Amino acid sequence: MGQVRRLVYRGRSARLVQSVKGGRQLTKATWDLPRTLGALRNSAFSEDRIGGRSVKDELRNNLIRKLQCPTPLFPGIVGYEETVVPQMVNAILSRHNFILLGLRGQAKTRLIRMLTTLLDEFSPYVEGCEIHDHPYRPICRRCRNLIQEEGDDTPIAYLTAEHRYVEKLATPDVTIADMIGDIDPIKAARRGQDISDELTVHYGLLPRANRGIFAINELPDLAGKIQVGLFNIMQEGDVQIKGYPVRLPLDLMLVFTANPEDYTARGKIITPLKDRIGSEIRTHYPVTLDQGMAITEQEAWLERAFPESAPIEVRVPVYIKEIVEQLVFLAREDKRVDKRSGVSQRLPISVLENVVSNAERRALKSKEQVAVPRVLDIYSALPSITGKMELEYEGELKGGDTVARELIRLAVGKVYDKYFEGANVSQIVQWFDIGGTLKLDEGQDAAAMVNALGSIQGLMEKLKTLKLSANEPDAVRASAAEFVLEGLYAHRRISRNEEREFGAGERKRESPREEGPPQRPNLRRQYN
Numbered sequence: 001m002g003q004v005r006r007l008v009y010r011g012r013s014a015r016l017v018q019s020v021k022g023g024r025q026l027t028k029a030t031w032d033l034p035r036t037l038g039a040l041r042n043s044a045f046s047e048d049r050i051g052g053r054s055v056k057d058e059l060r061n062n063l064i065r066k067l068q069c070p071t072p073l074f075p076g077i078v079g080y081e082e083t084v085v086p087q088m089v090n091a092i093l094s095r096h097n098f099i100l101l102g103l104r105g106q107a108k109t110r111l112i113r114m115l116t117t118l119l120d121e122f123s124p125y126v127e128g129c130e131i132h133d134h135p136y137r138p139i140c141r142r143c144r145n146l147i148q149e150e151g152d153d154t155p156i157a158y159l160t161a162e163h164r165y166v167e168k169l170a171t172p173d174v175t176i177a178d179m180i181g182d183i184d185p186i187k188a189a190r191r192g193q194d195i196s197d198e199l200t201v202h203y204g205l206l207p208r209a210n211r212g213i214f215a216i217n218e219l220p221d222l223a224g225k226i227q228v229g230l231f232n233i234m235q236e237g238d239v240q241i242k243g244y245p246v247r248l249p250l251d252l253m254l255v256f257t258a259n260p261e262d263y264t265a266r267g268k269i270i271t272p273l274k275d276r277i278g279s280e281i282r283t284h285y286p287v288t289l290d291q292g293m294a295i296t297e298q299e300a301w302l303e304r305a306f307p308e309s310a311p312i313e314v315r316v317p318v319y320i321k322e323i324v325e326q327l328v329f330l331a332r333e334d335k336r337v338d339k340r341s342g343v344s345q346r347l348p349i350s351v352l353e354n355v356v357s358n359a360e361r362r363a364l365k366s367k368e369q370v371a372v373p374r375v376l377d378i379y380s381a382l383p384s385i386t387g388k389m390e391l392e393y394e395g396e397l398k399g400g401d402t403v404a405r406e407l408i409r410l411a412v413g414k415v416y417d418k419y420f421e422g423a424n425v426s427q428i429v430q431w432f433d434i435g436g437t438l439k440l441d442e443g444q445d446a447a448a449m450v451n452a453l454g455s456i457q458g459l460m461e462k463l464k465t466l467k468l469s470a471n472e473p474d475a476v477r478a479s480a481a482e483f484v485l486e487g488l489y490a491h492r493r494i495s496r497n498e499e500r501e502f503g504a505g506e507r508k509r510e511s512p513r514e515e516g517p518p519q520r521p522n523l524r525r526q527y528n
Helices: 037-041 055-067 084-093 108-118 141-153 185-191 224-235 260-264 271-275 289-299 318-333 346-366 375-380 393-398 400-420 426-433 446-453 460-466 474-490
Strands: 004-009 012-019 098-101 122-126 156-160 165-169 181-183 201-203 212-217 238-241 244-247 252-258 279-282 494-496 501-504
Touching (some): 037 141, 037 156, 055 108, 055 252, 084 098, 108 165, 108 212, 122 141, 181 238, 318 474, 446 474, 460 474
Parallel strands (some): 098 279
Antiparallel strands (some): 181 201, 238 244, 494 501
C-alpha cells in the first residue's frame, strides 16, 4: 500500500507520479516528497514541526521570514506601503481574521489573493480527503478510520499554495449547502449508511478550504442565516446540516472584503459576526498623481504586438498619461459624481488602453510607423469613462458625456499649467484673435497636421518646453502642438466648437451703464 509507480512513455520516465490507489497527480517538483504517513514522520514534515501548527501560525512564521528580507511583501501593490500593508502585517502577526473595507477598484481582491505567497510551497494531507485533512490531526470520520486501519501506510498527497486559496463572491442566493454542506442521499444509498451519518455529508466551500485561506467578497450581501453559520464555524467549530449537528473544527484563515457604507449600515452585518472579525482595514485610492500613474502604467496593456506587415511603434507622451490620471482625480472630487460609489482605478486603465487603440487605428489608416496618442484621442475614449462613473442627480441632468467632456477639459488645463504656467503665448492667441482658424480632423495624418499647425505663429517654438526637438517624428510634434491648443482652450484663451475647429476666444461683454442723474456722494458720517 502507498507504493508509487512511474508512468513510462517511449522508454523514459514521465514527469508525473501517482499512488497505486489513484488520486491527484503530482509534478516533478513533488517527486521526492514522502508518499506515506510513516515516511512523512521522518521528513521535513515531521509531527514536531507541523503537527500542532495552524494555518495562521504558518502565515505568521512565513511573514516573519519575509519581513527580515528587503524584498517587498506584496509586489505590484502601489500606494499602500505606509497605510494598508502595515495594518495587514499586524493582523497576520496577531493571527486575526480580517476584512478590507474600500470602494471599488482599490485592489482589495488582489491583496487577499497575494496572501498565498505566505503559505508553504507544499502541504501534506490525507490522500482522497475532500476537506484535505491534516495527517496528524484528522477531523473527518473517513480519515480517522483510514489512519486507524492503515497506520503508517496511509497514502499522503500534497496541496500547493494556490490550491489552498478558496474565494467566493457573496450573493443573496448563496445557501448553507453552498457554504457549509448538505446531506447527500445518493451517497448514503450507495454506501448503505444512515442519512444522519457524517459520511453522507457533501461538504461545501468552507470545509473544502480547510487548512487554507477562505475569502468572501462583498460580505454584506450574504443572507443573515448564512452569516450565522459562518460565525458559528469561526468560533465554535460546529454546524447543523439538515438538523443534524456536525462538529467541524476547521483550520482556516478567513478574510473578507466589503464596501464601507454597506458594512457599517445597520442590519447588513449581524453583530456576532462583526465581533469575531479581528481587524478592520480601510483601503483607499492613490493619494498622489504619480502613484496613480504608476498603477495605470503597470496594469494597462501598452506593450502591443503587431504583424510584420504593419510594424508600428507606440509612444505615449507623459502629458497624455498625466491628463488621463488627472481626469480620475477630478472625477473623485466632482460633486456631480457619486462619492459613495467612487471612481474605480480601472477607469484610467481602460481609458489609456482606448486612447492607444485610437492612435493605432489612425496610424494604420495613414500607414505611419509611429502611433502617438493626442488629446483628441482622450475625447474618443468617452465610452470607457461614462460607464465607470455613477452620477448624482445634477450629473444625470447634464448627461454622462457632458460631465466627462468637462472633466477632460479641466484635466487638460491642470496638466497644461504644469508645463506652461507663466509662458508667453500671446502670439498664438493673437493669431486666432485676428481671424485665424484651424480645424483638426480625427483621422488626419501626422505630416498634414504638423503642416497645418506650423502656420500658427509661435506655436511650434513652444514645444521646446516639452523637451522636443525639430528632429522628432511628425506624430510626436503633432500631439504636443495639439496639447498646447487644447490647454489654451481649457483656459478659455481660444475657442473650439464641436467640429474641432479652433478660433478666437469669446470676449466678455461689458454691461452698459444705466443712464440717469448723477448720484451725490454720501458724505454723512457713520457712527457705530
